[in-house]
Amino acid sequence: MEIFQKSIEEILNGFQVDVSRGLNDVQVLENEKKYGKNQFSPSEKVSIIKKILEALKEPMIFILLIAALITIGMNLYKYFQGLHAEFTESIGILIAIGLSVGINIIMEGRSQKAFDTLNSINEDIKVKVLRNGDIQYIHKKDVVIGDIVKIDTGDKVPADGRLIDTLQLKVDESMLTGESAPVDKDSDIIIKEPKTSLSERKNMVFAGTFVTYGQGTIVVTSIGDKTEMGNIAEELKSTETKSTPLQEKLDKLAKSISLLGIIAAGLIFSYELFKIYTSNSLSFDTIQNAFMTSIALIVAAVPEGLPTVVAITLALNIIKMAGSNALVRKLVACETIGSINVICSDKTGTLTKNQMTVIDIWNNGDLLNPSDLKSRFMIENFTINSTADINIQENSVKFIGNPTECALLKAFSETDCSREPAQCSNYSSSGTICEAKCRDYVSDGNNEVAVDYTDIRNAAEVIYQYPFSSEKKSMTTVTKEDGIYNVYTKGSPEKVISLCDKIIINDEVQDFTDELKEKINNEIIKLQKQAKRILGFSHRNIDEVKGEWNKIQNKLEDSMIFDGFVSIADPLRDDVYDAIEKCKSSGINIKMLTGDNIVTATSIAKQLNMVNEDSIIVEAQQIDEMSDEELLKILDKIVVIARSKPLTKMRIVNLLKKTGNVVAVTGDGINDAPALKNADVGIAMGITGTEVSKEASDIILLDDSFSTIVKAVEWGRGIYENFQRFIQFQLTVNLIAVVTVIVCEILGKELPFTTIQLLWVNLIMDGPPALSLGLEALREHLMEKEPVKRDANIITGHMLSRIIVNGIFIIIMMMLLINNNILGGNAQQQNAIIFTSFVLFQLFNAFNSRELEDESIFKNLLKNKAMLLMIGLTFILQIIITQFGGEIFRTVPLSLTMWLKVIGYTFTVVIFSELIRFFRRTFSF
Numbered sequence: 028m029e030i031f032q033k034s035i036e037e038i039l040n041g042f043q044v045d046v047s048r049g050l051n052d053v054q055v056l057e058n059e060k061k062y063g064k065n066q067f068s069p070s071e072k073v074s075i076i077k078k079i080l081e082a083l084k085e086p087m088i089f090i091l092l093i094a095a096l097i098t099i100g101m102n103l104y105k106y107f108q109g110l111h112a113e114f115t116e117s118i119g120i121l122i123a124i125g126l127s128v129g130i131n132i133i134m135e136g137r138s139q140k141a142f143d144t145l146n147s148i149n150e151d152i153k154v155k156v157l158r159n160g161d162i163q164y165i166h167k168k169d170v171v172i173g174d175i176v177k178i179d180t181g182d183k184v185p186a187d188g189r190l191i192d193t194l195q196l197k198v199d200e201s202m203l204t205g206e207s208a209p210v211d212k213d214s215d216i217i218i219k220e221p222k223t224s225l226s227e228r229k230n231m232v233f234a235g236t237f238v239t240y241g242q243g244t245i246v247v248t249s250i251g252d253k254t255e256m257g258n259i260a261e262e263l264k265s266t267e268t269k270s271t272p273l274q275e276k277l278d279k280l281a282k283s284i285s286l287l288g289i290i291a292a293g294l295i296f297s298y299e300l301f302k303i304y305t306s307n308s309l310s311f312d313t314i315q316n317a318f319m320t321s322i323a324l325i326v327a328a329v330p331e332g333l334p335t336v337v338a339i340t341l342a343l344n345i346i347k348m349a350g351s352n353a354l355v356r357k358l359v360a361c362e363t364i365g366s367i368n369v370i371c372s373d374k375t376g377t378l379t380k381n382q383m384t385v386i387d388i389w390n391n392g393d394l395l396n397p398s399d400l401k402s403r404f405m406i407e408n409f410t411i412n413s414t415a416d417i418n419i420q421e422n423s424v425k426f427i428g429n430p431t432e433c434a435l436l437k438a439f440s441e442t443d444c445s446r447e448p449a450q451c452s453n454y455s456s457s458g459t460i461c462e463a464k465c466r467d468y469v470s471d472g473n474n475e476v477a478v479d480y481t482d483i484r485n486a487a488e489v490i491y492q493y494p495f496s497s498e499k500k501s502m503t504t505v506t507k508e509d510g511i512y513n514v515y516t517k518g519s520p521e522k523v524i525s526l527c528d529k530i531i532i533n534d535e536v537q538d539f540t541d542e543l544k545e546k547i548n549n550e551i552i553k554l555q556k557q558a559k560r561i562l563g564f565s566h567r568n569i570d571e572v573k574g575e576w577n578k579i580q581n582k583l584e585d586s587m588i589f590d591g592f593v594s595i596a597d598p599l600r601d602d603v604y605d606a607i608e609k610c611k612s613s614g615i616n617i618k619m620l621t622g623d624n625i626v627t628a629t630s631i632a633k634q635l636n637m638v639n640e641d642s643i644i645v646e647a648q649q650i651d652e653m654s655d656e657e658l659l660k661i662l663d664k665i666v667v668i669a670r671s672k673p674l675t676k677m678r679i680v681n682l683l684k685k686t687g688n689v690v691a692v693t694g695d696g697i698n699d700a701p702a703l704k705n706a707d708v709g710i711a712m713g714i715t716g717t718e719v720s721k722e723a724s725d726i727i728l729l730d731d732s733f734s735t736i737v738k739a740v741e742w743g744r745g746i747y748e749n750f751q752r753f754i755q756f757q758l759t760v761n762l763i764a765v766v767t768v769i770v771c772e773i774l775g776k777e778l779p780f781t782t783i784q785l786l787w788v789n790l791i792m793d794g795p796p797a798l799s800l801g802l803e804a805l806r807e808h809l810m811e812k813e814p815v816k817r818d819a820n821i822i823t824g825h826m827l828s829r830i831i832v833n834g835i836f837i838i839i840m841m842m843l844l845i846n847n848n849i850l851g852g853n854a855q856q857q858n859a860i861i862f863t864s865f866v867l868f869q870l871f872n873a874f875n876s877r878e879l880e881d882e883s884i885f886k887n888l889l890k891n892k893a894m895l896l897m898i899g900l901t902f903i904l905q906i907i908i909t910q911f912g913g914e915i916f917r918t919v920p921l922s923l924t925m926w927l928k929v930i931g932y933t934f935t936v937v938i939f940s941e942l943i944r945f946f947r948r949t950f951s952f
């Protein structure tokens with residue numbers, strides 16, 4: 028019998044789980060042992076042989092391999108002809124291939140690890156379970172078979188499960204079934220047919236699907252690989268690793284440079300052949316030499332390491348960003364976030380702490396402290412018309428669910444009724460809780476025990492619930508007691524007041540006159556001006572209800588009695604003021620799109636110094652009435668949109684994008700998903716965000732904080748600059764290698780570098796030293812500049828001029844060495860001096876590449892330890908190669924004096940570059 032054919036009782040009995048308490052600790056351990064953890068088995072590792080074969084397919088490696096085979100073939104031929112065969116070159120090339128492949132595999136391994144870590148954080152959702160009689164949050168992977176799990180609007184279902192109860196539950200199962208419309212679920216449905224398709228199993232929910240509406244409770248029936256999603260695990264979504272536009276741009280750049288390098292090498296090869304032919308020196312050796320030099324030149328000119336360096340830089344940086352609480356889900360966001368110029372931000376939780384506390388309660392005509400609240404209607408509204416929970420452990424209070432509702436539960440826990448039922452006043456027409464009533468709530472009948480909110484909730488018979496939504500800005504629950512329906516509504520005060528025609532004042536139900544409404548409104552505005560959020564409460568009793576529940580909400584929420592309102596404080600985050608100042612100085616506009624009221628929102632915007640004399644503050648409704656043209660005229664100046672709905676967000680994002688802005692938008696609700704998807708960078712909230720919004724986002728803020736967005740922008744800009752750094756470094760090496768060889772050819776000089784020497788230079792240019800430039804620390808000036816335009820060329824004019832000027836300087840210095848033996852080495856040493864100088868010029872020039880502007884390179888000299896280490900290691904290797912490289916590298920040991928001369932000579936590139944920087948700083952040209 029299939030699981031969906033079984034009744035709820037059969038399943039619960041099968042797993043021996045008590046539906047009112049969930050599993051106990053012993054059962055959890057047992058079930059975990061028996062059925063395993065709720066995670067997918069890791070995919071099979073690619074074997075090292077496969078990785079090596081894959082790396083050998085890279086065009087550059089392939090060219091080198093062919094070159095090695097040709098030289099080996101030629102020398103074998105010579106050997107068998109009894110001629111002098113020379114295998115050092117071939118061995119050198121094979122070593123270069125080995126190193127290159129090795130470095131590639133290690134780098135790819137590192138970036139794969141980075142993505143695996145990200146995926147595991149991404150996958151890690153919090154699940155609301157009932158265990159040992161308590162509601163608690165656990166990690167998704169810790170959910171076991173038999174667990175009772177609560178699912179709510181916006182949640183991602185953590186495992187497959189049979190529904191035990193449902194309240195208007197709708198689930199988006201498109202990822203499993205392809206069906207885009209949400210499916211209605213119902214725990215009461217009995218399915219007989221064993222072949223019922225997945226989409227028809229309406230009494231079940233499946234891992235990985237999303238709750239788009241309502242609530243439900245499930246008993247977990249399958250986990251990990253055994254879930255329906257596990258069956259199609261390979262199609263699972265994970266962090267997107269496809270190339271970003273900048274990566275593609277850089278790939279193109281690398282290809283164009285490669286093409287130029289190949290053409291240059293081809294020309295040199297032809298010219299060499301021509302020379303050989305005209306000088307009648309045609310021989311195996313001469314052709315082999317010409318061929319090998321051209322190959323080496325291609326290798327040196329082609330920045331084949333660029334894509335790898337870009338990929339690994341991105342990977343390493345996203346790990347660092349995750350450490351700063353910005354979890355990148357889509358690689359592209361890493362770079363886009365650096366060029367955003369508008370942030371549309373939420374207020375609650377992002378700018379504020381989301382630590383809501385009820386400060387005042389207006390009830391029965393008075394403004395009270397929470398501890399003085401006695402209204403039964405308000406208390407039931409706080410506790411029953413809610414989906415939040417508080418988990419009170421010995422020393423800690425954990426809020427689970429909607430923070431506004433948690434604040435209400437907390438406020439309830441401070442009332443007399445909650446503390447000492449015996450102290451409650453007598454029942455009155457205002458609905459004040461009576462002593463007996465309080466005692467009724469206590470499930471064990473012991474009136475010494477404080478009434479818990481769960482006692483009230485459990486004692487109530489909830490008939491129907493209309494969940495809270497940002498559009499309606501209210502929530503309603505209907506309970507039934509002694510044959511009478513109690514309708515409780517809470518929500519934005521405007522909304523709740525509009526539903527009421529009666530009000531309780533001085534324990535009397537009175538007409539809610541316009542005069543009274545104005546008086547209440549004035550009270551509310553006073554509190555809103557102190558940046559407090561106001562929530563209104565109303566109730567109604569009805570004898571008879573006609574019609575289907577989901578169609579009669581408006582009828583129920585009519586002619587209600589206004590019970591009062593609460594003011595809730597939510598302090599600003601400590602670091603948000605500075606973060607906003609940073610945005611301002613870095614050319615980023617901030618717009619606060621909040622669901623809250625205009626007075627509260629304005630007050631917060633003012634506290635954050637977001638408002639100036641030009642600023643426009645509007646309510647969503649006002650802009651709803653405007654045409655796009657009208658809205659565009661004022662869009663730049665709008666800083667606050669109050670009572671904003673998800674559709675408002677979407678419209679603003681689209682208009683901003685249309686006018687050339689690069690827009691980041693934050694969102695937490697299920698209806699924010701379209702705006703998050705549409706934005707250039709969609710940012711979801713890690714703590715309060717629904718799983719739906721996280722799925723639609725590019726970046727998740729693990730701490731929900733606005734200042735983390737600003738940090739992410741800084742990272743984005745830093746990554747971009749780091750790309751520029753190693754591009755600057757690589758291109759200068761390319762230029763020097765190719766031009767020096769060409770100039771030597773033109774001057775009729777012997778080629779200055781051997782193949783193996785060029786391969787070593789290539790390793791420096793494409794390998795770890797270049798990579799370490801991608802790890803440069805963030806510069807202070809990053810947030811003092813305007814954002815980089817999305818379509819700006821990554822090689823700026825400034826960079827190009829530095830590549831050319833420094834390149835020409837090094838080429839001239841190299842030619843002075845080659846042509847004029849300026850360091851005065853003897854003929855034997857000449858080759859070693861030229862080669863060593865060439866390498867040291869690159870190493871010193873790597874320092875020049877660290878600063879993109881005109882700052883001195885000494886200012887941040889010690890900031891990038893990895894770079895210093897890499898350059899230091901390369902320098903030591905160079906000493907070893909020069910002193911002991913002998914035949915292979917065609918070097919001879921140099922004396923200490925000569926070393927000092929070479930170091931001094933090559934250091935001139937730093938002095939030269941510093942002088943230029945100094946003049947540019949001084950005369951700003």
Ligand code: ATP
Nearest residue numbers: 373374375431495497500502517518519621622623
């Ligand atoms: P922001 O958009 O700035 O983050 P928010 O997310 O709190 O603010 P919403 O959640 O859309 O905004 O809430 C909008 C309004 O709905 C609130 O100002 C409040 O009046 C009302 N509200 C919030 N939570 C609830 C709730 N659980 N039940 C009923 N009404 C609520």
